[in-house]
Amino acid sequence: AENEPSWETPCTKLLVYVSTPGCDGFPSLDSKENYKLSVSKGSMLLSAETIWGALRGLETFSQLVGRDENGMYYINETEIVDFPRFPHRGLLLDTSRHYLPLRAILETLDVMAYNKFNVFHWHIVDDPSFPYESSTFPELSKQGAFNAMTHVYTASDVRTVIEYARLRGIRVIAEFDTPGHTLSWGPGAPGLLTPCYTGETPSGAYGPINPIVNSTYKFVTSLFQEVSAVFPDFFLHLGGDEVDFTCWKSNPEIRAFMMEMGFGEDYRKLESFYIQRLLDIVSSLGKGYIVWQEVFDNDVKLRPDTIIHVWKDNNMQYLKEMANVTRAGYKALLSAPWYLNRISYGQDWIGAYKVEPLSFEGSPEQKALVMGGEACMWGEYVDVTNLTPRLW
Amino acid sequence: RYYEYMFGHSRRRMRGRRPLAARAEPELFQLQVVIEAGDPGCDRHPHLASNEAYHLTVTEPVAILKASEVWGALRGLETFSQLVHEDDYGSFLVNESEISDFPRFAHRGVLLDTSRHYLPLKSILTNLDAMAFNKFNVLHWHIVDDQSFPYQSIYFPELSDKGAYSSNLIYTPTDVRLVIEYARLRGIRVIPEFDTPGHTQSWGKGQKGLLTPCYNGGQPTGSFGPVNPVWNTTYDFMTTFFKEISSVFPDEFIHLGGDEVDFSCWRSNPEVKEFMKKQGFGTDYAKLESYYVQNILDIVSSYNKGQMVWQEVFDHKAQLKPDTVVQVWMANNYAHELSSVTGAGLTAVLSAPWYLDYISYGQDWKKYYSVEPLNFPGSEKQKKLLIGGEACLWGEFVDATNLTPRLWPRASAVGERLWSSSNVTNLNDAYKRLTSHRCRML
Numbered sequence: 001a002e003n004e005p006s007w008e009t010p011c012t013k014l015l016v017y018v019s020t021p022g023c024d025g026f027p028s029l030d031s032k033e034n035y036k037l038s039v040s041k042g043s044m045l046l047s048a049e050t051i052w053g054a055l056r057g058l059e060t061f062s063q064l065v066g067r068d069e070n071g072m073y074y075i076n077e078t079e080i081v082d083f084p085r086f087p088h089r090g091l092l093l094d095t096s097r098h099y100l101p102l103r104a105i106l107e108t109l110d111v112m113a114y115n116k117f118n119v120f121h122w123h124i125v126d127d128p129s130f131p132y133e134s135s136t137f138p139e140l141s142k143q144g145a146f147n148a149m150t151h152v153y154t155a156s157d158v159r160t161v162i163e164y165a166r167l168r169g170i171r172v173i174a175e176f177d178t179p180g181h182t183l184s185w186g187p188g189a190p191g192l193l194t195p196c197y198t199g200e201t202p203s204g205a206y207g208p209i210n211p212i213v214n215s216t217y218k219f220v221t222s223l224f225q226e227v228s229a230v231f232p233d234f235f236l237h238l239g240g241d242e243v244d245f246t247c248w249k250s251n252p253e254i255r256a257f258m259m260e261m262g263f264g265e266d267y268r269k270l271e272s273f274y275i276q277r278l279l280d281i282v283s284s285l286g287k288g289y290i291v292w293q294e295v296f297d298n299d300v301k302l303r304p305d306t307i308i309h310v311w312k313d314n315n316m317q318y319l320k321e322m323a324n325v326t327r328a329g330y331k332a333l334l335s336a337p338w339y340l341n342r343i344s345y346g347q348d349w350i351g352a353y354k355v356e357p358l359s360f361e362g363s364p365e366q367k368a369l370v371m372g373g374e375a376c377m378w379g380e381y382v383d384v385t386n387l388t389p390r391l392w
Numbered sequence: 393r394y395y396e397y398m399f400g401h402s403r404r405r406m407r408g409r410r411p412l413a414a415r416a417e418p419e420l421f422q423l424q425v426v427i428e429a430g431d432p433g434c435d436r437h438p439h440l441a442s443n444e445a446y447h448l449t450v451t452e453p454v455a456i457l458k459a460s461e462v463w464g465a466l467r468g469l470e471t472f473s474q475l476v477h478e479d480d481y482g483s484f485l486v487n488e489s490e491i492s493d494f495p496r497f498a499h500r501g502v503l504l505d506t507s508r509h510y511l512p513l514k515s516i517l518t519n520l521d522a523m524a525f526n527k528f529n530v531l532h533w534h535i536v537d538d539q540s541f542p543y544q545s546i547y548f549p550e551l552s553d554k555g556a557y558s559s560n561l562i563y564t565p566t567d568v569r570l571v572i573e574y575a576r577l578r579g580i581r582v583i584p585e586f587d588t589p590g591h592t593q594s595w596g597k598g599q600k601g602l603l604t605p606c607y608n609g610g611q612p613t614g615s616f617g618p619v620n621p622v623w624n625t626t627y628d629f630m631t632t633f634f635k636e637i638s639s640v641f642p643d644e645f646i647h648l649g650g651d652e653v654d655f656s657c658w659r660s661n662p663e664v665k666e667f668m669k670k671q672g673f674g675t676d677y678a679k680l681e682s683y684y685v686q687n688i689l690d691i692v693s694s695y696n697k698g699q700m701v702w703q704e705v706f707d708h709k710a711q712l713k714p715d716t717v718v719q720v721w722m723a724n725n726y727a728h729e730l731s732s733v734t735g736a737g738l739t740a741v742l743s744a745p746w747y748l749d750y751i752s753y754g755q756d757w758k759k760y761y762s763v764e765p766l767n768f769p770g771s772e773k774q775k776k777l778l779i780g781g782e783a784c785l786w787g788e789f790v791d792a793t794n795l796t797p798r799l800w801p802r803a804s805a806v807g808e809r810l811w812s813s814s815n816v817t818n819l820n821d822a823y824k825r826l827t828s829h830r831c832r833m834l
């Protein structure tokens with residue numbers, strides 16, 4: 001028949017060539033994700049330095065395959081040389097405000113792979129619940145999960161997530177946010193949180209982690225020892241955001257400690273005191289760390305390879321923050337304009353798309369310190385019934 | 393289906409009774425449902441004047457649900473199912489109760505838009521279930537619009553052949569019957585909306601000569617505007633079309649739309665301009681719109697159907713039948729509009745504060761809950777003319793992938809506002825009940 005496209009020899013094979021052998025490792029911040037894709041008459045070749053690049057190329061290849069009205073699969077002659085602009089392209093899920101069943105996490109990892117995301121930032125515990133089943137401290141989830149039988153992540157669940165992610169070239173960075181955002185830790189770890197006072201007597205309420213008792217640091221060391229072993233990525237996210245000082249201020253022992261240490265009335269110094277010790281502990285466990293921007297804003301002494309996570313978005317102030325963080329020589333991650341939990345009517349994807357992470361005042365060396373960013377899906381109003389349509 | 397809702401997976405182990413000796417508590421063996429009217433209405437369709445009142449007495453050994461009509465029994469069954477709860481040991485419990493209940497407003501609706509995005513049947517049926525859980529009793533089916541025409545017409549098959557997004561994204565007569573029956577079994581009326589003369593781009597694909605050709609400098613541009621009000625063929629078409637609609641949809645009301653008519657195409661068309669002159673309308677195209685609308689209202693009346701219209705039809709001073717229902721949707725100063733509509737002696741339905749497609753971050757259910765529909769200046773008589781409201785989920789950004797989480801449980805706030813007494817307004821109390829209601833709906 002006339003006007004029929006001339007079909008070339010059917011292509012039956014995509015040859016995948018990876019120059020650096022090894023499929024058993026984990027992806028890292030330094031992984032090379034470049035790939036080359038050549039589709040021509042009778043030959044299709046995907047070549048990459050590493051398996052991680054091959055995965056990205058495979059995803060692209062799958063997007064190029066079309067299907068016509070007759071059901072025939074076809075692909076255009078193509079020549080692609082591709083690599084990511086930023087090495088850290090992440091997504092945050094919050095499994096504390098609402099528990100997310102395993103299948104929701106795995107489904108999210110699939111869609112992340114379709115979009116070439118390579119970091120799953122697992123904000124696993126927080127104030128409302130503690131679903132992480134710790135082998136060292138089983139009481140944490142027993143007392144802190146919404147339901148210790150049905151709303152927890154067992155060691156096997158966690159391993160499943162890490163492996164499922166790995167097969168998609170996605171790093172899993174766990175966040176155990178302290179010293180704030182820890183109310184759910186209290187029931188399973190008596191003595192960990194600061195008792196708040198009204199006047200001379202304890203009010204019965206609790207605040208952030210108690211930074212002045214040695215038991216805190218013993219606990220934190222043991223917990224992070226476990227967490228460092230369970231999560232293979234080099235980085236851990238240590239949180240450090242939104243520490244409310246009122247409880248600390250109300251506690252007489254803490255006030256006494258503040259005086260002893262000469263911190264005056266500046267509770268940021270107490271926060272720094274805790275964080276610095278935490279960072280030392282985590283470093284000694286051989287891990288790098290990512291922290292929320294307050295840790296930087298409050299003048300905590302940080303290791304030079306710390307990554308600062310910029311999240312505060314009041315009137316585009318985040319660009320100033322990016323400039324400050326990188327000027328001080330730290331690596332930065334951007335999330336501020338990408339809080340996808342803040343849903344609004346209409347095509348709000350446009351606002352997210354228009355963001356230019358490097359549009360702050362700074363030298364090329366500064367801009368090179370921006371590792372990438374993360375879209376955040378905080379869980380206050382999100383659970384498995386609405387996660388997927390809200391996020392994608 | 394209520395047995396399943398209440399006992400769910402436990403049904404299988406229900407058959408073996410526990411030995412009575414082990415139980416000291418009173419047991420409820422039966423819920424007797426009594427419908428008192430001579431004609432309970434089981435074979436009919438619900439309508440605006442249906443009696444939805446019920447009386448529920450829960451006591452051992454037999455609970456009694458009494459209602460005048462089957463529609464009240466359905467509402468009472470829903471309430472009873474909400475009273476049954478499971479304890480930690482798997483026992484089902486219900487408190488002794490005495491409930492006398494009836495809706496505050498008779499028209500409690502949800503609008504679904506199947507033109508901006510096609511909604512598969514499953515989506516619509518699931519939504520009808522959710523509506524029944526919230527005692528909604530009207531599905532306002534905004535079935536066609538500019539973007540697509542999924543309604544498969546028997547007299548005019550070309551409308552969906554050419555106007556639907558694709559040949560499998562349509563509602564066949566069987567599909568429509570299924571929706572109507574599924575709704576009926578839940579005491580839900582189905583009011584279809586065939587919105588004209590605006591919002592009709594998709595009609596023009598399958599019905600050439602229906603829409604107004606737009607002109608530029610004396611030449612047709614190739615694009616079309618609203619339905620052409622000048623040609624007789626328009627009214628011939630509408631007569632036949634609404635004959636079909638009147639027989640396909642059993643409800644006494646049909647929604648005729650009439651919103652957002654853009655006059656620019658009419659203004660550009662020489663025949664229309666000529667007609668305006670002949671009719672003495674001057675340059676007031678609202679008069680032309682009213683002329684069109686009045687003709688359609690007459691056509692639909694001749695089929696013994698009542699009409700619902702959007703507020704512009706009233707605002708542009710068309711001559712409406714006394715029992716026409718005006719749907720108030722424009723958010724700006726809607727209280728004033730309610731006064732005007734009811735002041736003119738017309739019945740009103742409120743949607744303006746309840747456009748649920750306008751999703752926002754956080755607990756926006758609270759603002760829907762806080763609406764007091766009768767907060768408008770007017771006499772007692774006027775306030776009686778506000779017969780209810782509708783939560784609208786327009787489809788520009790909604791399809792089967794996100795409909796359910798976007799509409800629910802936010803629409804539950806509207807459902808309670810329309811059913812419950814005006815003094816049920818405490819947000820904290822509502823929050824507690826809404827959170828458990830949501831889990832129940834899941």
